[in-house]
Amino acid sequence: MPEYLAPGVYVEEVSFRPKSIEGVGTSTTAFVGPTRKGPLTETPVMVTSFGEFERIFGGLENLSFSAAADEDPQKTNYMAHAVRAFFDNGGSRLYIARTFVPRTDGGGAVSSTGIAQSDLVVNAGGVRVRLTARMPGSGLNGRVTVTEKAVPVTAATLDKAPLGSLLRLQSTTPQAAVLMGGSPPFSLNDGDQLTLTTAAGSVSISFHGHPAEIQGDVVADPVDVPADTVLRVTLGGLDQAVPIPAGLTTLTDLAAFLNTRLRRGYARVEGGTRLVLGTDVRGTGAMVTVSALAALGFGADQSAVGTGNVANLDAVTVAEIDALLQNAGMAVRATTDPATGRLLLSTTETGTSAALRAEETPARTALGLPAEEARGRAAEGTVYYVRRSPGASGWVGGSDRATPLNTSTPLPAGSALILMNLESRDADNTVRVYEDVGFSPLHPRWIGSVMAQRPSRRSEALQNPYALQVEGDVHPFDLRQGLLGSGTSRDITLRGGNDGAEPTNTSTIPEAVAYTDALKLLESIDDIAIVAAPGYSDTAQYSAIQQSLIAHAENMRYRIAVLDSPPGVDMQEVREIRGAIDTTYAAYYYPWVMVSNPLSRPGNDRIPQEIAVPPSGFVTGIYARNDVQRGVWKAPANEVVRGAIRLEREITQAQQQVLNPLGVNCLRFFPGRGFRVWGARTASSDPEWKYVNVRRYFIFLEHSIDRSTQWVVFEPNGERLWGNVRATVSAFLYNQWVSGALLGAGPEEAYFVRCDRSTMTQDDLDNGRLICLIGVAVLKPAEFVIFRIGQKTADARA
Known part of the structure; x- marks a missing residue:
């Protein structure tokens, strides 16, 4: 409690109301299964639209689980179709936990990692460089187009280039020795002397x-x-x-x-x-x-x-300097740099024997000439320099890759800073562009950083699916030559990505992510309320995967699993499969839904125009839509199945009379009312938890109370705390009753909350236990609507 030790006014904040309970979300869903691409072992990614799913996990194209079928995949991509159905039917938040099992040979060794790699392996000065996908999947078979970008540069702008910049000089003829001075005109004093030394000797000129x-x-x-x-x-x-x-x-x-x-x-x-x-x-x-x-x-x-000998000593021109040089018989010419307008002193001799130096005189200072000696260059063709450090001496390269660049001389015509633009296009035609990328690790946008093998941020790995593998220190010149050769653009194809083998419930294969592994990743995400694995029922291990789904939902307590029947099964097979499970945390749906095949093309009869997809994608979307439009307490049934064009099997009233009592929720067609979910039961034999909405509403109540009463822990366990807990829970349940979620004409009929000495013994108190009893009258769906009608006579009374 506060201390009052000095006289004064003390203002304190106190609370006169109980804590509030905020209802948790009930429509956040998680799907588990194979996709064409996407992350595997990291925390599952949430997507909020089908377009976002396509960018990260690939499109609707078929999958292939064997090398023989890679060229013509025939396995329907159930996950992608289910995601589209989820969002079409009202879903808004979906986590994706991807599965992938590498292919193995007859001895059990991994025969393919499924990761797409470039067919071009650059041997850059003995260092191997190649482009590779960050993750396995057929969706990352694609192409990276590398295009050279040449930015014109002059000696005046060269100093602004960042570290790691690559400079290209094109010298097809021998070059003279050149000194670059200041900008004319120049101001000199009478008698100032300029002494120039060439390979032939020294000559002086004076200005008068x-x-x-x-x-x-x-x-x-x-x-x-x-x-x-x-x-x-x-x-x-x-x-x-x-x-x-x-x-x-x-x-x-x-x-x-x-x-x-x-x-x-x-x-x-x-x-x-x-x-x-x-x-x-x-x-x-x-x-x-x-x-x-x-x-x-x-x-x-x-x-x-x-x-x-000059017109104006305070404004000496380049032409006057050139005239004095010629009159002195010196093999040096004075010109103006067309790019900068600065004075150039060039020897008439070219090649490596040419040399020019301005001796230390007042005129050298007045003309802005450097003290360093300039040397001519041989006809080297195209040479490159890279900026290793700041300053004029930081450019190193040339034919021997060690010669410093003489920045005091003008650059040859056509000199340019060399960058590259990259465009990646994967198998789903997702295009990503990277501009102004450098060849050196010193460059701020080095290709090895832009396409890093291990990005520092997860978002970069999701947005940039391709990485550059460099096995050692690569020289920028070699990297440029390896990527582009003698051209300015090159397409690098990435092949070898595949969808692995058919997913299994568990796997001991290195780098495999089986269904149990993917479900394990979902355990760290608290807000998931619905879980499904679209397409699991069309695998060899569907029964084991189904049990893993159920176990996951039961262990997590606040989730329900949406189960699919296998494709093409009849009523008797469905009864047998349903008879093998008994849980209040799952609901079973039958049959599969027929949708238009987005891959079909006119004139190609090999591709079916309609395909069957599992119902879980539609149902989970309906769950989410029902929660938003009505509430989690309303049964997610008698709701339209959007996107269905027919059902794999038409269920009659007589057939549903057999399946419904078993907890098989049927999808049916009603003339004039379309395709609808016509069942709302859990896969449980316990009549208390017969209905999906009852189980999901209790999950909602339990999770909301759990999350919002964490403040109670370690509070003094007495009457004041008990009253606060009662008031907090009662206020929450009262709002539920007002919103129509509970049965009863008044609050006293809808719920009760007890937290006092009647719910706790002294042993409970001594052992730190606070026990609160909560009872709610939950609404059950009107599954059987009965109107009893009889005849009456005219004088009969009701």
Whole structure:
């Protein structure tokens, strides 16, 4: 209890009402049996539509349980048809526990694992690589199409490529040694020198540029500038008129004033007596013109141009650099990289003997040239590089697979980052696409991760049914060559997947999942209320499998098994089979249902247009539909069987009079009312548990109370707890009575709840037992509706 030690206000939350009981779901179903593909040994997968079942477990195509029939399977895929019937008849949640028994030879050894594998085994540099299905099944025989994706790349974008990227260079002619510089134009200083060293030796070029200047005559001191004097000058092609204010008496003051007004040029004083006007531009492109102004020493109109070997030292072009190189007689040419616009210095010599290095000078820095030496390349054809680490030196490859890529030189035309796109298509035409997949384990989307043998998440294994098996460390170049060869696209076929042998109740074969194994997997799922094994009754061990189904339902307590009669049996055979079982946790249905065969094709009489399928798929869907529309307490009978076109055997009224008392629930046809489930009995001889709805309603009550009263454990076992338990259960049962699930005109007739000293002895209390007695008046179905009619006379009284 809380402690109150310091003065203050304490606000506490308390409950003045009993705990509530939430009803559990009753329509969640589980199917056990063979499918064309899908997981085996993991927790069974829930599907909520037939389309989802097809994607994970395969479609409606036939199965084959022998190698001789693999090319033309004839075994109806009962599981897939039952799943479709389940959802067509109102089911919404279905767990699938798949069975698979590998095929064996005469000595009992496994002759086929049933797993589809690629017929192409890539020998990638001594490492074996192959594509394989993750799980057995004929549904995973398929094809994986590998298509090369070439992403154009330049030296400027190369640094953004992720680790593990594969780069392809196509070099069909010898390559020159190339240095890549900055982006033109360049700004240099007069006299800056560039020294380039080639295989033939070192040669230097210098950059020169001087401004255009006009020097005036000697001007008297002080300067006498008349009023309204205007200096007219053209600097760098810009005409300017500068009014000279009065009061400027020295050339120094006059030059300072002009420098605040002139654009593209300057004014300075030479020798203290002459005014000089010059351009900002340094080089042969500079020009200055001044109109006659005697007051400033310019007796006549004058003009001048700059000098040097470039037009503008502050904007040196690539063409000017190339001209200086040619004038110096150097076997190097200056060009512009068409992809980036940057300066390229290339030797005229090509091949491995070509070399080019820019020595350390101010001009090298100004032009943005690297310090590393560039080497020419031989005509290697197509070579690959892979990015092993960040930075420019992280690309390694070439013909020897160890040469670092010179990222300071431009890439050859057609250079590209190589990725692949994958498209897998299984036998059910389920297509999955994987884009931008890499060849190296360093790549963020390496094929070995995208198609991993053991994905970290289960959803990946379900969505990506194929895996890449790599038996060692594979080189990206070898993997690309092995998957694509000399082409850019390749289809890799996966064969060998099969449906194994006919499923059995138990099996000692390695990797086998028999019916008992699959049922064991269902034990970990708490919300399953209905279990069935569509098609088990058409196997050699159907009797043993049937007993396993019953045992599973009885052991789990809160489930009921829906049993199928074998196909093609007559009434006497059904009676004998039904006579071999006695359980309140199962219901037996007869006969099988005929449906349209979705595999039939016009003109192909070998494929029947109608096929017989077990009734359990339809019945379990009807169970779920009945629970949602009415309630679990209503008998799941007199309900339409959706999807049926006829029954394997037509059951008459006389025949059902024999079968119904035995607990054989018949499916019948009624003119004008269609095909209906016409029976609601369990496979039990105990009259107290004769009806399916009674058993299922008690499962619902017991499971709901069990799950919602776990809070009672370890509570103080006294009157307060007993009252709380009574109130909790009574409130739950009252709601059941109000909803019409219980018989009785009032709650006192519908149920009772006792939990007090009358239900527990002192020995029970001493041993920690709380005993609550609950009685409910459950509704039984009106199985026999009798109207007694007689004659009466006109004066007779009722």
